[in-house]
Amino acid sequence: MIYLYLILSVLAGAFAVLIFKPSNKITRLLLSFSGAYLLSVTILHLLPEVYEHAHNHTTRIGIFILAGILVQSVLESFSKGAEHGHIHVHSNDTKFPMLLFISLCVHAFSEGIPIHGDNHNLLWAIVVHKIPIAIVLTTFLTKSKFSKTTIFLFLGIFALMSPFGVLIADKIDFFTKYHSEITALIIGVFLHISTIILFESSENHKFNLQKFIAIIFGILVTILTVS
8 A cells, every 4th residue: 555655646746737737826835735744754753763773873873864965965956956846947848857857766766765564654744745746747747848658657657766665675684774774864855855845935035824824734734643
C-alpha cells in the first residue's frame, strides 16, 4: 500500500491539473499546507526518532542533518526550485530539461528511503507534499512544447522514484545499517524544502493571512495525527 499511495499522490496532482486546472493561488496554499505538514512531521516525529537511536553519536547526526541541507541546496541549482513549487525555466523551451528531471528523481528517491512499514506519519507527509509539487510540475509540462509521450514518461518515472527508494532501503543492508545517518541526511533535505516553502517572502513582504491559516492548519493536523 505504501507504493500505491506514493504513486497515487503524483497521479492526483497530475489529474488535478488536467481536470480542475487549479489556480496559482490554490496551488500556493496547498504548498503552504504541505510545507507546514512536512516540517511538523520532521520536527515532531523524525528528529526525536533519529536522536533516540543515535545514543552517543548525536554530533554525527547533527552533521548529517547539516549535510542534507547542503545537498538539497546543490540539487536545487539543477531543479530550479521545483521541490518547493518553483520552476524557473521558460515553458516554451523545446529542449527536454534533463537536469531538472534527474534532480527531481534523486529528490523523490531520497524521500522514500526513510519510509518503513510503521512510519505512517512520514508516508502521509510525503504524499501531501507530492500532490502540489505534481500540480506545479504537470502545469509546467503541459504548457511546454513537449510531446504527450514525453510528459507521461516524465511523470511516470517521477511517480515511481519514491516507491523505488522505499524498496531499495528495505532490501539493501547498507540502508538498514546506516538508517539513522541516512534519515538525518533526509531530515536536512526536508528542513531546507519546508522552510523555503513557509518562509519565502510574500509579494511586497506583505502578511498573507490565507497562507498563514494554511500553515497553522498543517501544523495542527500534524499535532493531532502524529503518534
